[in-house]
Amino acid sequence: MMTVSLALDALFNFGMTGWYDRKGLHHVPAETKPEETAAPA
Secondary structure, three states, X not given: OHHHHHHHHHHHHXXXXXXXXXXXXXXXXXXXXXXXXXXXX
């Protein structure tokens, strides 16, 4: 029974990972501070 649960869990997780990749949800925008990215005047 444990083997069946682990196999189903692995299939579910690989499926969700593929879905997230297709939807582009794995991209988290980086937070940038304006002080560091601004060009000096």
